[in-house]
Amino acid sequence: NAGVTQTPKFRVLKTGQSMTLLCAQDMNHEYMYWYRQDPGMGLRLIHYSVGEGTTAKGEVPDGYNVSRLKKQNFLLGLESAAPSQTSVYFCASTAYQETQYFGPGTRLLVL
């Protein structure tokens, strides 16, 4: 099992550009999450999904959109990237309230 994978691993964007981050899990988990991690601030929840076809806002959803068309995939989109979105993005999946399995992360730099 690959667990949780994320693509790309690293990306540089110019302000105003758009991009999509892909998260895939092969553990048949219902719950999937997108977090961002900034120095000294831990992990903050952007959006999450409790099942295929469902999404919900987390703590810091502005500037991001998500989709969960297939159970194993959770996409995070940046419509118009801003320097404040420079961060490390982690995807995670879990069965109900159990261990969260994290992907390796995507480092995003917005110039």
Next chain:
Amino acid sequence: GQQVMQIPQYQHVQEGEDFTTYCNSSTTLSNIQWYKQRPGGHPVFLIQLVKSGEVKKQKRLTFQFGEAKKNSSLHITATQTTDVGTYFCAGSRNYGQNFVFGPGTRLSVLP
């Protein structure tokens, strides 16, 4: 909203010394999880505590959930260089709701 705090922010210890990090929530929690993140890596689940006053041990690591279920601690006995990393707690107010992560405690171990 719910806030989760951790102290200290940083801790430098000599190999063989003990280490403790404390996690405090602004609200009563239903359960709390602990994660470890190595430098450049992703968070890895360590343990989940559910019961008031619960104490769990994993080799040299001891986890405790406070009686009021608003605080928790992680204690490492006789630290080793392999313990280096950032330790995060994550609390959930109600079973089934999302977890809020603390900012983490970064541990350095000097050989």
